[in-house]
Amino acid sequence: MSEAVVQNPQTPVVVARSGVLKRLAKNPLAILAFLLLLGTIAASFLAPVLATHDPNYADLQMVLAGPSAEHILGTDSLGRDVFSRLLFASQVTLAAAALAAVVAIAIGVPAGITAGYFGGVFDGSANWVTNMLMSLPGIIVLLAVRAATGPSVWISMLVFGVLLAPSFYRLTRTAVKSVRNELYVDAARVSGLSDVRIMSRHIFSVVRAPIIIQTANVAGVAIAIQSGLEFLGLGDPLVPTWGVMLSDAFRNVYLTPLLMLWPALAIAITTVCLAILGNALRDSLEDGQKAPRARKRAASAVPVASPAEVSTDTAVNAVSDHLLDVVDLRIGYPQEGGATTTVVDGVSLHVDRGEVLGIVGESGSGKSQTAFAVLGLLPETAEILGGSVTIGTTRTVTPGSRAVSQARIAALRGKGIAYIPQEPMSNLDPAFTIGHQLVRPMVKVLGISKAAAKARALELLATVGIVNPQRTFEAYPHEISGGMAQRVLIAGAVSCEPDLLIADEPTTALDVTVQAEVLDLLRDLQKRLGMGMIIVTHNFGVVSDICDRVVVMKDGRLVEGGDVRTILRAPQHEYTRQLLDSTLEGKTPMSMLTTGTKA
Amino acid sequence: MLIFLLRRLGAGILLLFVITTITYTLLYFSSDGIAQNILGEFATPEQIALKQAELGLDQPLATRYLDWLGGAVTGDLGRSWFNSEPVVSALLNRLPVSLTIVIGALLISAVLAALLGVAAAIKRGWIDRAVQLLSLAGDALPSFVVAIVLVTSLAIQAKIFPATGFVPFADNPALWIMSIALPITALVFQLVAQAAQQFRSAIIDVRRRDFVRTLRSRGLSEREVVFKHVLRSAAPAALTILSLQFVGLLGGSVIIEQIFALPGVGPLAVLSTTQGDIPVVMGVVVYTVIMVILVNLVVDLVNGWLNPKVRVS
Numbered sequence: 085m086s087e088a089v090v091q092n093p094q095t096p097v098v099v100a101r102s103g104v105l106k107r108l109a110k111n112p113l114a115i116l117a118f119l120l121l122l123g124t125i126a127a128s129f130l131a132p133v134l135a136t137h138d139p140n141y142a143d144l145q146m147v148l149a150g151p152s153a154e155h156i157l158g159t160d161s162l163g164r165d166v167f168s169r170l171l172f173a174s175q176v177t178l179a180a181a182a183l184a185a186v187v188a189i190a191i192g193v194p195a196g197i198t199a200g201y202f203g204g205v206f207d208g209s210a211n212w213v214t215n216m217l218m219s220l221p222g223i224i225v226l227l228a229v230r231a232a233t234g235p236s237v238w239i240s241m242l243v244f245g246v247l248l249a250p251s252f253y254r255l256t257r258t259a260v261k262s263v264r265n266e267l268y269v270d271a272a273r274v275s276g277l278s279d280v281r282i283m284s285r286h287i288f289s290v291v292r293a294p295i296i297i298q299t300a301n302v303a304g305v306a307i308a309i310q311s312g313l314e315f316l317g318l319g320d321p322l323v324p325t326w327g328v329m330l331s332d333a334f335r336n337v338y339l340t341p342l343l344m345l346w347p348a349l350a351i352a353i354t355t356v357c358l359a360i361l362g363n364a365l366r367d368s369l370e371d372g373q374k375a376p377r378a379r380k381r382a383a384s385a386v387p388v389a390s391p392a393e394v395s396t397d398t399a400v401n402a403v404s405d406h407l408l409d410v411v412d413l414r415i416g417y418p419q420e421g422g423a424t425t426t427v428v429d430g431v432s433l434h435v436d437r438g439e440v441l442g443i444v445g446e447s448g449s450g451k452s453q454t455a456f457a458v459l460g461l462l463p464e465t466a467e468i469l470g471g472s473v474t475i476g477t478t479r480t481v482t483p484g485s486r487a488v489s490q491a492r493i494a495a496l497r498g499k500g501i502a503y504i505p506q507e508p509m510s511n512l513d514p515a516f517t518i519g520h521q522l523v524r525p526m527v528k529v530l531g532i533s534k535a536a537a538k539a540r541a542l543e544l545l546a547t548v549g550i551v552n553p554q555r556t557f558e559a560y561p562h563e564i565s566g567g568m569a570q571r572v573l574i575a576g577a578v579s580c581e582p583d584l585l586i587a588d589e590p591t592t593a594l595d596v597t598v599q600a601e602v603l604d605l606l607r608d609l610q611k612r613l614g615m616g617m618i619i620v621t622h623n624f625g626v627v628s629d630i631c632d633r634v635v636v637m638k639d640g641r642l643v644e645g646g647d648v649r650t651i652l653r654a655p656q657h658e659y660t661r662q663l664l665d666s667t668l669e670g671k672t673p674m675s676m677l678t679t680g681t682k683a
Numbered sequence: 684m685l686i687f688l689l690r691r692l693g694a695g696i697l698l699l700f701v702i703t704t705i706t707y708t709l710l711y712f713s714s715d716g717i718a719q720n721i722l723g724e725f726a727t728p729e730q731i732a733l734k735q736a737e738l739g740l741d742q743p744l745a746t747r748y749l750d751w752l753g754g755a756v757t758g759d760l761g762r763s764w765f766n767s768e769p770v771v772s773a774l775l776n777r778l779p780v781s782l783t784i785v786i787g788a789l790l791i792s793a794v795l796a797a798l799l800g801v802a803a804a805i806k807r808g809w810i811d812r813a814v815q816l817l818s819l820a821g822d823a824l825p826s827f828v829v830a831i832v833l834v835t836s837l838a839i840q841a842k843i844f845p846a847t848g849f850v851p852f853a854d855n856p857a858l859w860i861m862s863i864a865l866p867i868t869a870l871v872f873q874l875v876a877q878a879a880q881q882f883r884s885a886i887i888d889v890r891r892r893d894f895v896r897t898l899r900s901r902g903l904s905e906r907e908v909v910f911k912h913v914l915r916s917a918a919p920a921a922l923t924i925l926s927l928q929f930v931g932l933l934g935g936s937v938i939i940e941q942i943f944a945l946p947g948v949g950p951l952a953v954l955s956t957t958q959g960d961i962p963v964v965m966g967v968v969v970y971t972v973i974m975v976i977l978v979n980l981v982v983d984l985v986n987g988w989l990n991p992k993v994r995v996s
Contacts, residue, residue, distance in 0.1 A: 216698055216701060216702070218927070218930070219698060219930060219972070219975045219976075219979070220702065220930065220972075221930050221931070221933045221934040221971050221975070222930075222931070222934050223933075223934030223935070223937050223938070224933070224934060224937070224952065224967060224968060224971050225706075227937075227952055227953065227956040227964070227967075228706050228709060228710060228956065228964055228968065229709065230956055230957075231710060231713055231955075231956040231957075231959050231961075231964055232709050232710055232712055232713035233713065304823055307825075308824075308825035308828075309825075309934070311825060311827075311828075312825055312827050312934075312935075312938045315827055315938060316937070316938060316941055316953050317953075317957075318953070318956070318957065330831070334831065334942075337834075337835060337839060338839065341835055341839065341840070344831060344835065348828055348831055348832070351825065351828055352824055352828055355823045355824060355825065356819070356820055356823040356824060358823065359819055359820075359822060359823035360819060360823075363819060459900055461896050461899060461900055463891075490905075494902070494904070497899070497900060497901065497902035498901055498902030499902075501900075502900065502901070503897065503900035505893060505896070505897050507893055510892065510893040510894060511893045511894050511896075511897040512894055512897075513894045513895075513898065513912050513915075513916070514894075514916070514990065514991070515912070515915045515916055515989060515990055515991065516912070516915075521898075524901075524903065524907075525901035525902050525903060528902055528903060528904075528907075529901075529902040560991045562991070573897070576897075576901060577900075577901075580902070
């Protein structure tokens with residue numbers, strides 16, 4: 085796309101980068117998660133104070149008792165106080181999860197920094213180990229470890245920490261790799277800082293935040309797998325943890341289902357809170373990075389202004405017997421905070437059958453936006469602010485509507501109106517063959533059979549000058565050149581013989597030699613099919629080559645319009661003159677001008 | 684493409700070798716009390732020594748491992764130390780149940796993730812937020828906690844589904860579905876989360892691409908553009924996520940099978956590790972690693988089919 089258009093105006097404009105915590109504080113879900121986690125950790129520390137009973141004291145007279153004044157949450161299958169056990173269990177569970185996280189960080193981060201910073205053999209072998217560890221199912225490994233060492237939550241979390249190290253390794257390695265090549269690291273190296281100093285000062289500040297986020301995720305995973313293992317009855321029954329409690333409760337699920345609630349709730353709340361916190365932290369970091377870009381966009385936006393004061397011959401009246409009639413079209417992008425950036429401001433133009441109109445302007449002048457509005461292909465964030473568009477007898481934009489009527493334009497596509505894009509390679513779907521992308525629209529629009537469409541597609545490919553149509557038909561887009569791709573796109577556009585063809589900078593992305601050929605082809609097809617055509621371009625050479633009439637756009641408005649020869653010979657507007665000077669310099673289409681003058 | 688496949692297969696075999704070596708070495712150090720465990724508390728030292736010789740426990744690690752490896756290469760994983768059942772047949776007996784659950788969960792997750800991703804990416808608004816929240820919960824909650832909630836509410840309390848057991852499809856298709864519905868749901872809940880997120884962001888991204896606009900301009904319906912073209916370009920990244928998560932799914936299925944008392948590989952894994960039945964433990968490890976390699980290979984193939992560019996490189 086040629087326009088510097090606002091693609092994602094929803095991005096909140098946040099100024100300070102240091103405001104990560106502030107943004108986090110504005111997220112109520114994150115605050116809730118943080119408080120719940122804090123509460124759980126505090127409760128685990130205060131377990132000796134808060135507990136009403138010895139967590140392992142079994143009272144066989146009070147087995148599976150319901151909640152009472154003495155046992156707030158009741159007792160388990162051995163008559164132990166559930167509330168006290170829950171408190172002590174959170175101590176062990178959280179500490180074991182922390183152990184796994186610490187081990188993972190202690191192995192993953194230094195390895196990641198070394199691999200990312202120095203690369204080489206260490207990087208290669210570390211990657212291999214990482215891939216191996218990542219294809220190991222944690223539970224199976226821990227089961228094997230348990231078979232070897234007996235039930236110990238500490239040993240299994242130690243081993244699990246090793247299994248989790250790759251996630252930190254990958255994260256750190258990627259971050260370090262990208263930072264390593266930054267200028268300031270080079271500068272630091274040149275100024276004589278040692279590798280260790282550079283790493284600790286510059287690189288650690290980059291990986292710190294991702295590591296914190298990853299730690300939250302990893303802690304959740306550790307709690308999940310630890311509890312899962314213990315739930316299987318493989319934990320140490322003497323050490324109270326959430327998983328051990330859940331296992332005991334599940335065995336008595338038919339007698340006291342309520343017993344399962346507490347450990348299950350503890351596991352669920354902790355893991356979900358960790359995930360929410362990690363997510364929120366990531367979001368607020370990303371918002372911080374987006375902020376500068378958002379501001380830059382706002383600066384380049386065109387201010388809202390009064391409609392065009394320049395009256396051209398195309399803007400005088402709206403007679404409906406034109407093939408295309410655009411009257412006083414205005415397009416804008418709503419911004420955060422209610423303001424709207426206007427990119428097309430009061431444009432009126434028309435195209436007749438068999439006529440070629442050029443829309444000329446530089447990047448950001450609104451010429452492509454005008455074309456997309458006619459095609460009904462504006463981005464979802466765009467809004468029609470006023471005016472009307474009529475194609476043949478169909479009003480696709482009625483005055484007062486905020487968007488192009490997709491129902492009405494859909495009926496026109498292919499046969500009524502077609503489009504040739506600017507960038508040939510990015511406009512073909514890489515996953516489908518050229519043939520498929522040509523055949524499918526013809527079947528859909530013309531209602532012909534697949535076989536007939538294929539024959540027609542091969543014919544079209546030959547028409548647009550492709551030497552071996554059959555081979556191109558079977559090829560995928562990445563197997564053909566840019567010039568061929570543009571020919572394919574032209575073939576696709578004219579495949580249903582449209583009344584109106586809109587070409588958006590059809591030659592810009594091509595080699596100079598191919599440009600002339602493609603223009604010849606377009607003119608040829610336009611004559612043969614009697615199409616009305618709009619060429620959007622910044623190049624007056626193209627205009628003089630192929631257009632009958634031309635309109636010049638600047639900052640979303642029409643500044644000048646009329647017969648090509650008249651405009652080329654005697655441009656009225658200063659901007660048109662500048663454009664002419666810049667594009668005609670040293671180009672062959674000058675001949676057009678000279679013949680014009682002679683005549 | 685063939686070379687690519689062979690390379691992946693070669694890497695897989697190497698991985699299998701490395702992992703079994705490590706596991707075997709690890710388990711070697713735990714095999715001291717096995718003979719005693721098998722024979723019971725009152726076995727005499729002579730009986731124990733005899734049993735150890737029978738099982739080859741008096742041999743050094745290298746001899747034992749090479750012995751095992753020699754058998755494994757020819758498809759013989761030995762016999763269980765406790766009930767003498769050949770490990771391969773024990774695994775094969777339990778494979779149908781485990782594969783039903785695991786592959787079922789994987790396929791349903793892929794389809795569901797794509798649908799949720801499309802809904803969230805295109806409708807945005809509250810559907811998007813709901814999908815995001817759901818995936819966050821699904822991702823964070825351990826699948827066995829979900830299974831416990833399901834079994835307690837829908838099986839034990841509401842009695843809609845059976846709480847335990849497995850009915851083969853050949854016996855009664857309706858009961859078969861009922862018996863695997865809850866286990867698969869629990870696994871899907873966790874598996875679908877990240878893939879749906881990946882689908883969502885990939886679809887949002889692909890929908891902005893130039894070729895989508897061009898396809899629209901050609902007169903294709905929005906439905907065809909989204910479900911045929913956009914989804915196809917968005918799928919590889921999400922499927923890769925899914926294949927990475929498959930490792931976790933295998934682990935989760937062990938616990939799930941235990942909860943629902945399904946006669947799959949899971950209970951075998953749990954029993955053999957608590958007993959120290961090394962041949963069976965090794966068999967389970969071999970099974971899981973092969974599954975991981977196979978699923979990765981299949982996802983690579985599917986991605987190659989979805990995106991012809993990958994096929995070339």
